[in-house]
Amino acid sequence: xxxxxxxxxxxxxxxxxxxxxxxxxxxxxxxxxxxxxxxxxxxxxxxxxxxxxxxxxxxxxxxxxxxxxxxxxxxxxxxxxxxxxxxxxxxxxxxxxxxxxxxxxxxxxxxxxxxxxxxxxxxxxxxxx
Numbered sequence: 435x436x437x438x439x440x441x442x443x444x445x446x447x448x449x450x451x452x453x454x455x456x457x458x459x460x461x462x463x464x465x466x467x468x469x470x471x472x473x474x475x476x477x478x479x480x481x482x483x484x485x486x487x488x489x490x491x492x493x494x495x496x497x498x499x500x501x502x503x504x505x506x507x508x509x510x511x512x513x514x515x516x517x518x519x520x521x522x523x524x525x526x527x528x529x530x531x532x533x534x535x536x537x538x539x540x541x542x543x544x545x546x547x548x549x550x551x552x553x554x555x556x557x558x559x560x561x562x563x
Contacts, residue, residue, distance in 0.1 A: 460483070475493055476493065476494060
């Protein structure tokens, strides 16, 4: 009945900056940009990485995120990486802030970086069995 997550929607402070982050740094490709004239909505931008789609909603003057980390919400996006150390080195070279440095878990390595607007993006390298 249910197949997969089709896409995740985000409303950033700056849609252009957010799009550049995901395409220029994280390796997503620009799939589609649709201009919409329905204030406060200005458009939607779809970026895609290996079948995972993020819909960036361009809104005039969006409210800032809440400072409360434990509110009811979707918590973060998690992106799988091939090699955590190489990914972290690359992101640092691009000026991306590492929020939680890589840590080894039983079956993976996990880290967190600051994405657009400082929102957390989890990185995960799964160890092969």
